Every structure is written in C-alpha cells, then in structure tokens.
Amino acid sequence: MLFGSCFESHGPEVTVAARSKMAEYLASIFGTEKDKVNCSFYFKIGACRHGDRCSRLHNKPTFSQTIALLNIYRNPQNSAQSADGLNCAVSDVEMQEHYDEFFEEVFTEMEEKYGEVEEMNVCDNLGDHLVGNVYVKFRREEDAEKAVIDLNNRWFNAQPIHAELSPVTDFREACCRQYEMGECTRGGFCNFMHLKPISRELRRELYGRRRKGRHRSRSRSRERRSRSRDRGRGGGGGRDRERRRSRDRERSGRF
DSSP states (O other): OHHHHHHHHHHHHHHHHHHHHHHHHHHHHTTSTTOSSBOHHHHHHSOOTTGGGOSSBOOOOSSOSEEEETTOOOOHHHHOBOTTSOBOOOOHHHHHHHHHHHHHHHHHHHHHHTOOEEEEEEBOOOSTTTTTOEEEEESSHHHHHHHHHHHTTOEETTEEOOEEEEOOOOHHHHBOHHHHTTOOSSGGGOSSBOBOOOOHHHHHHHHTHHHHOSOOOHHHHHHHHHHHHHHHHTSSHHHHHHHHHHHHHHHHTOO
8 A cells, every 4th residue: 555655646756757858859859850740851941842742740830030932033044945945045144143133122122121131042943842932031020920921912023922931040951061062962953952142242232231221222232233244344235234124024023
C-alpha cells in the first residue's frame, strides 16, 4: 500500500517531465530534416516543389514581416523567343538593365504604398515553385499584412498578382550556399534560392534612402542612372532606350 501511494504521488510528476522533454524536442526539430510532420523546405524557403501534394504540412503563417509575390519576375534570357521558336539573344548588359528596372519599380512601389522595406530578394531559379518569386521583408508585420491584402487585387505586367505571407525571415538559411560560391551542380532547378543580385549603383540608391530620406521619386533616380549610362557610352542612345522602355511599360500594364 505504501509502494502504491508513492507510485501515485510521483506518477504525475514523471508524466509532466516527460511531456516537457517531448515538447522541447519537437520544438528543436520543427522545420528541420528530422521533422516528419512539417515540411522543412516550406519552412525555410516558403515554397516546396511538391506543392499541395507534399506528404508533410505547409504551415502558412498568419503573421509575418515577409511576403512572397509568386512568379512575378520574368528573366528575358529565359523567356525571349522569336516567332519561329528560336531563342533570341539578350546580352548580359541588357538583362541587368531590365532586372534593375524591375527591382527598382517593385521596391519603390512597396515602400511608397505599404511601408519600409528591410530587404527584397528575387529568385532566379527555374523550378515552377520558385521561378520569378519575389520576397519582400517589411520592417513591420502590419505593413506586410496590408500589402498582401491589397496586392491580391492588383495586376503586374498584365497578370494578376498572387501574394501571400511567407515564413521566410532569414534568407541566409533559404539561399543555396553552393550557388553563391559558383559551385551549385543543380543549376536553376536547385530547391534552395538562387538570389539574383542587383547592380551596386542601384543597391546604394535604394538602401541609401534610409540615410538620405526615403520615398525619392522614381523618375529622378531613373533619369540619373540614364544620364550616367549616356556619359559612359558617349551618346544619346540612352534617351531612346528610355523612351522605348516607357512605351513597353505602357503596353504591358505595369503597376
């Protein structure tokens, strides 16, 4: 009887301790390879190649600083084709100019309409679940929520925008380290982010606004970069290219 009473008194304590240890263990493996319930890829990069068919759970966040704009960027080197199906050559210089313009337009739109942007990244992967994804990390979760609600009712490049809150907060964990070192053997179909860099000039321009005063007009910065390119190339071709880009934007229906 004495043994029984001792057993009964220690039993609940042992159970609570065991549950506590189990809870700590589950928390420590959440979103990792050891987690057999939750998808580690979705937790790290906010996307999974299996999509809705994944055998593990995709826990979509109800609040986050980061939003994902799915499949919004189109790399002209991947999509440029002539009428007969042959690839059209797009130079590296033209591609970088196209990308910088896209990046600036989206970044500026996010800051002017929704709130301060801490970080913005664009995937250059080719897999369907990552191709053209843009991740915008706002300073405030409220701004991210407001952006998702509004952007899902807007269009970009004549296509409806699909925006969602993303679990990604640390892009160092989401990036492919081999790609950053130029050693990724999976190429564009890697399941980790291959982030496309912007030019140094544009990075200074966009992220330097915090020191010089944000919300500088988009047209002034573009004119400045256009004049810089004109001086570097010795001619007025930059103005013609800017006019052509303006006409292209009007036809395509940007933001």
